[in-house]
Amino acid sequence: MSVTLTVAVLLFLSLAGFWLGRNRAVAVAGGRIANLHSVPTYYGTYMALWAGLPALVLILAWMALRGTVMDWMVLSAMSPEQLEAWARVMLAPAELEALLPTIADGASALTQTHRQLLLINIGNLAAGQALYVNPGVIDAITPAAGHLSQLRGLADWTLFGAVMALAGGTLAFTWSKIGPEFRARNNVERIVTALLVLCSTIAVLTTVGIVLSLLFESIRFFTKVPVTEFLFGLQWSPQTAIRADQVGSSGAFGAVPLFTGTLLIATIAMIVAAPVGLMSAIYLSEYAPKRVRGLVKPILEILAGVPTVVYGFFAILTVAPFIRDLGAFFGIPISSQSALAAGVVMGVMIVPFVSSLADDVINAVPQSLRDGSYGLGATKSETIRQVVMPAALPGIVGAMLLAVSRAIGETMIVVMAAGLQASLTLNPLASVTTVTVQIKSILVGDQEFDSAKTLSVFALGLVLFLVTLALNVIALRIVQKYREKYD
Amino acid sequence: MDSMTLNKPVQAAVTQPVKMSARDVKVFYGAKRALHGVNVDLYQNEVLAMIGPSGCGKSTFLRTLNRMNDTIDICRVEGKILLDGQDIYDPRLDVVQLRARVGMVFQKPNPFPKSIYENVIYGPKLHGLATRKDEFDAIVETSLKRAGLWNEVKDRLHEPGTGLSGGQQQRLCIARAVAVSPEVILMDEPCSALDPIATAHIEELIDELRESFTIAIVTHNMQQAARVSQRTAFFHLGDLVEVGDTEEIFTNPRDERTQGYITGRYG
Numbered sequence: 205m206s207v208t209l210t211v212a213v214l215l216f217l218s219l220a221g222f223w224l225g226r227n228r229a230v231a232v233a234g235g236r237i238a239n240l241h242s243v244p245t246y247y248g249t250y251m252a253l254w255a256g257l258p259a260l261v262l263i264l265a266w267m268a269l270r271g272t273v274m275d276w277m278v279l280s281a282m283s284p285e286q287l288e289a290w291a292r293v294m295l296a297p298a299e300l301e302a303l304l305p306t307i308a309d310g311a312s313a314l315t316q317t318h319r320q321l322l323l324i325n326i327g328n329l330a331a332g333q334a335l336y337v338n339p340g341v342i343d344a345i346t347p348a349a350g351h352l353s354q355l356r357g358l359a360d361w362t363l364f365g366a367v368m369a370l371a372g373g374t375l376a377f378t379w380s381k382i383g384p385e386f387r388a389r390n391n392v393e394r395i396v397t398a399l400l401v402l403c404s405t406i407a408v409l410t411t412v413g414i415v416l417s418l419l420f421e422s423i424r425f426f427t428k429v430p431v432t433e434f435l436f437g438l439q440w441s442p443q444t445a446i447r448a449d450q451v452g453s454s455g456a457f458g459a460v461p462l463f464t465g466t467l468l469i470a471t472i473a474m475i476v477a478a479p480v481g482l483m484s485a486i487y488l489s490e491y492a493p494k495r496v497r498g499l500v501k502p503i504l505e506i507l508a509g510v511p512t513v514v515y516g517f518f519a520i521l522t523v524a525p526f527i528r529d530l531g532a533f534f535g536i537p538i539s540s541q542s543a544l545a546a547g548v549v550m551g552v553m554i555v556p557f558v559s560s561l562a563d564d565v566i567n568a569v570p571q572s573l574r575d576g577s578y579g580l581g582a583t584k585s586e587t588i589r590q591v592v593m594p595a596a597l598p599g600i601v602g603a604m605l606l607a608v609s610r611a612i613g614e615t616m617i618v619v620m621a622a623g624l625q626a627s628l629t630l631n632p633l634a635s636v637t638t639v640t641v642q643i644k645s646i647l648v649g650d651q652e653f654d655s656a657k658t659l660s661v662f663a664l665g666l667v668l669f670l671v672t673l674a675l676n677v678i679a680l681r682i683v684q685k686y687r688e689k690y691d
Numbered sequence: 692m693d694s695m696t697l698n699k700p701v702q703a704a705v706t707q708p709v710k711m712s713a714r715d716v717k718v719f720y721g722a723k724r725a726l727h728g729v730n731v732d733l734y735q736n737e738v739l740a741m742i743g744p745s746g747c748g749k750s751t752f753l754r755t756l757n758r759m760n761d762t763i764d765i766c767r768v769e770g771k772i773l774l775d776g777q778d779i780y781d782p783r784l785d786v787v788q789l790r791a792r793v794g795m796v797f798q799k800p801n802p803f804p805k806s807i808y809e810n811v812i813y814g815p816k817l818h819g820l821a822t823r824k825d826e827f828d829a830i831v832e833t834s835l836k837r838a839g840l841w842n843e844v845k846d847r848l849h850e851p852g853t854g855l856s857g858g859q860q861q862r863l864c865i866a867r868a869v870a871v872s873p874e875v876i877l878m879d880e881p882c883s884a885l886d887p888i889a890t891a892h893i894e895e896l897i898d899e900l901r902e903s904f905t906i907a908i909v910t911h912n913m914q915q916a917a918r919v920s921q922r923t924a925f926f927h928l929g930d931l932v933e934v935g936d937t938e939e940i941f942t943n944p945r946d947e948r949t950q951g952y953i954t955g956r957y958g
Contacts, residue, residue, distance in 0.1 A: 494764070572801040576864065578762060579795035580814040580871055581787045590813070595804045 210364045211263065217371045218256035224375070225251030228382045242389035250388045253395050254374045259367045266363050274359060275323055278352050279311035282345075287311065289344035290322060326352055418669060421662035428656040429457045434663055436460065440626035442646060442657040457660055459667070461628040465636035469547045469618060470611040472632055476551025477611075478604055481558025488559065489566040490588055501563075508556035516620035519549035524621055531633065539623075544632040546622035550614055558607045565599030565683075566592060598682045605679035609672040615640035639664050707734040710875060710905045711756060711793075716770035718751050718760065725751050728770065729931045731924055733875070738897060738906045740920035740937065742913060744952065747926040749909045753877050756907065757793035758786050774875070791818050794868035798880040800860035802852035802867075807844050810852040810863055811835060814871035830870050837903075838866035839896050858889025865896065869904075876900065878908040882915065894919050913953055917941050925949045 226248035233239045240247075284307045291300055291307070295318065306313040314322065325341055329349035382388070426434070437458015484504070488497050524545035531538035538544075569592050577587040593600075615638075623635035624645055643661045711733040718726040726748045733739050733756075741749040751760070758779060760766040772779050779789050791814070802810050811831045812821075821827050831848065835841040840862040844855070852863050861881055868876055878897070882890040897906060897919045910916050916923050917937060924934040925946070933946045944950045 570801070572797060572799055573803060575759065575762070575795075575797060576801040576803065576867075577813070579757065579759060579790060579797070580817065580867065581789075581791035582813075582817050583787055586817055590817075591803050 206360060207263065207267065207363065210360075210367055211260075213364075214256060214259050214263070214367055214371060217259075217368075217375070218252045221251035221255035221371075221375050221378075222248040224379060225249070225382060225388075228379060229388070232383055239384045241385060241387050242392075246388040246392050247382050247386070249392050250395075251375060251378045251382075253392065254378045255371045257395070258374055259371045262367060262370055263363065266366075270359060274352065274355050277355060278326060278348050279319065279322070281351055282311055282348050284308050284310060286344050286347065287314070287322075290325070290341055291318075293340040293344070294321065294325070330356075415669070418662050418666045421659055422666045424654075425656060425659035425663045428659065433457060434459050434660075438628055440642070442642070442660055455656060457656065459639070459664065461626040462637060462639045462642055462664065463667075464628060464630065465543070465622070465626070466612055466638040466640075468543050468630055468632065468636055469550060469622060469638055470608055472544060472547025473550035473554055473611040474604070474608060476548055477554035477558050477607055480551070481555045481607070482562050482600065484555070485559040485562035485566055486588060489563050490584070490592070501560075504556040504559055507553075508560070510553075512553065512614060512616040513620075515549050515553050516617050519545050519617055519621035523549050527633075536633065538633045539635050541621060541623035541635045542633050543622055543636045546618050546620075547632065549621060550611055550617050553614070553617065554607045554610055557610060558603055561603035561606065562596075562600050565596045565603060568599065569595045598685060602679040602681075602683035605675050605682070609675040609679070612675075613640060613668065613672055615644055619644060639668050643668075707736055709733070710735045710775070712773045713752070713755075714771040714773070716752065716755060716768065716772060718748070718755060719767040719769075720763075721765045725929055726755075727929045731931060731934050733905055733907055734922075735905050736901055736903075737922060738901050738908060738920040740916035740923045741907065741909045741926060742911075742916050742923060742952070743926035743932075745911075746928075748929045749924075749926040750879055752926070752931075753879055753907060753909050756875070756877055757790050757795055759795060761786060791871050792873050793875040793877060794871055794873035796861070796864050796868050796876065796878045796881050799884050800857055800864050802855070802860050802863050804851065804853055806849045807835075807852045807855070807863060808848040810867050811870050813867060818871060820871070834866040834870040835863075837869050837900065838862045839892065839899075840866055856889070858885050858892060861885060861889070861893060862896065865893070865900075869900070873904065875905045875907065878906065880909055880911060883911060890915070913941070925952065927952070 226244045229240055229242075229244040229247035230237070233244075237244065287310065288304070288307050291303055295303065299318070303313060303318075311319065311322075322345070326345050326348045329342065329345060330352040434457050437456060438460050439456040439458045440461050441456045443455060488501060488504075492500065520540075524540050524542065527542060527545050527548075528538050528540050573591050573595060574587055577591045582590070618638045618641050622637065622641070624637050624641060625635050626637045626642070627634060629636060643664050646657060646661050709732045713729050713731050716726060716729045717724060729748075729752055731739075741753065743749050754760045755768050755772060756779075760768060768780060774789070774792065777784070779793075794814075803813060805813070808831055811834050812827045815821050815827065815830050821830055832841060832845075835844065840859060843859060844863075852860065855863060861884075865876075865881075882893050885893065894915060897908065900906060908916075908919065920937045922935060923937045923940040925932045925940065925944075925948070927948050933940065933944060933949045935945075940949065941953055944953060
């Protein structure tokens with residue numbers, strides 16, 4: 205009996221519970237629905253939820269624990285003789301020597317690594333993939349593999365039995381509770397509230413988990429590289445030696461060039477996006493006739509939906525050559541990968557973001573303020589400049605900060621258009637690299653997860669996270685403060 | 692009933708010259724007609740109150756007097772409105788100039804999110820009425836004094852206008868309108884968002900302002916119309932039903948609709 209089938213049967217039971225509950229409610233009402241506390245559907249839902257949810261939780265818990273429990277059962281059932289036979293074939297002599305004195309304790313004598321190896325052997329054999337198992341081992345672990353297969357079959361049937369018993373039990377219990385006085389609606393609403401709380405808890409816990417993993421790995425990194433070197437070092441070249449005799453790979457983890465690169469590109473992006481986005485927002489919200497607005501706004505929003513990798517093409521194939529040719533025309537050599545090209549394209553990418561947010565903010569300025577200004581004989585542009593913009597300013601600042609945090613976090617365009625060279629420069633025509641690009645290029649390919657090089661991405665990620673978090677918090681605060689003033 | 696004929700005897704009773712006059716004014720919102728031809732005169736230095744049940748078109752009419760309806764796309768105005776004999780809907784007329792001459796105070800106090808001082812000099816600055824700081828200071832002082840707000844705010848002119856109480860905000864808006872030295876001030880239910888004490892304050896103020904300005908006020912409050920106005924116009928379902936001396940309208944209305952409204956039978 206597979207888990208999928210168990211879930212299917214459970215679903216069926218749950219539906220049956222709905223039908224049972226509704227019919228039971230109608231029956232106890234004696235033909236007069238008005239006698240019931242709640243509408244019959246709520247009684248049905250109540251039974252369906254009780255039949256489905258606890259059993260579902262059981263299934264999930266089972267699936268999470270199943271592997272560990274079965275491994276433990278299989279290993280503890282193995283005799284010391286079987287273990288020794290396996291160890292004699294699989295382990296190096298020195299490891300075997302270390303193991304033998306304690307082998308009478310059974311599997312608990314094995315180290316973590318050896319236990320994993322043994323479990324893999326048993327698992328392969330049980331799955332019929334004996335080809336991968338050393339023939340000398342097969343004899344030693346065949347009973348264990350048989351035990352495992354047997355346990356698996358048993359486990360699935362046990363689960364099925366437990367689920368049926370639980371669902372049946374809750375069905376019987378809830379069925380007996382249904383009566384005209386029973387407050388089914390309140391109960392259903394309470395269960396649904398609990399479900400909603402659970403879902404939001406999952407989202408919050410995921411965030412907390414990500415932050416914690418960033419934090420702990422960063423701490424590991426900082427035991428290898430001092431915090432001060434990371435934050436204030438002027439050189440970034442994360443290649444470290446794998447063997448002591450390798451040349452020229454001492455590794456330097458000064459993140460300053462990365463942050464200046466990020467800042468440079470984000471600044472160029474904002475120089476493009478801020479005026480263009482703001483002006484188009486002003487046009488859309490104040491000047492555009494309804495029809496134009498109805499047409500232009502969706503188009504701008506489509507621009508926001510273009511995948512960033514497409515902007516990346518645009519950057520290398522169109523913008524970068526154009527900038528290079530322009531430079532050649534004026535006699536300035538510009539590399540085909542420049543901060544300028546990446547920044548400009550990123551700016552274009554952020555324009556719809558800025559304009560859409562700014563448009564919302566400008567629309568939120570009460571019409572009464574505009575009327576007041578027109579009523580004093582102000583023209584449209586005077587009203588916009590002197591009344592609407594000052595009133596919308598906090599919100600616009602908030603929108604800009606959100607856009608900056610978007611620019612800082614952007615990776616794809618920069619990977620494609622700005623290059624990988626970590627040079628400490630503020631020259632927009634040079635090739636620079638950003639934090640996100642470094643994270644990506646360090647993690648591409650096979651990595652060992654305890655080297656300073658690999659761990660450095662967590663530190664970079666942490667700093668990036670803190671910066672964008674701070675920007676978002678400030679931006680949201682400003683926007684919120686502004687909202688309160690007019691609502 | 693033709694409101695022109697109703698106008699005539701009243702016209703004779705008032706000695707002041709005509710400041711603004713509306714002739715057969717019709718207003719359309721899209722295909723819907725909101726006003727069906729209004730004829731009324733506004734005399735210099737008088738307060739004309741406009742009363743009537745909700746949706747009768749009194750606010751719409753008020754807003755045609757300084758072309759505030761221009762900001763609504765679907766709104767169209769027919770007929771003639773004259774200010775000192777000049778048609779304000781003449782395409783050659785500058786609407787900015789018009790609004791400098793015909794100021795407006797709105798239902799909800801709407802001070803700009805700027806300081807009290809800047810709120811008052813907003814209009815004069817736009818129209819270049821002053822250039823030096825002492826000139827602006829003088830405008831601020833006289834305008835706030837006329838709006839009866841000077842003593843309350845003279846020590847905090849540079850605090851935000853939005854921090855004042857509702858009644859003070861509305862007087863600030865009146866000061867802001869007065870600062871441009873308009874000839875006519877339109878008031879659209881200026882007290883409907885205020886408490887009785889603030890309302891009494893504004894009503895007193897309207898009476899004082901009448902000496903220098905011509906005022907048209909829309910109100911839902913009949914006692915207010917009786918207290919502040921010299922003449923009253925009663926609107927109903929887009930028609931100007933009756934206009935005449937306030938006392939006469941309230942004591943001896945000629946139209947039964949007017950009588951029904953002021954005695955509280957509907958509205």
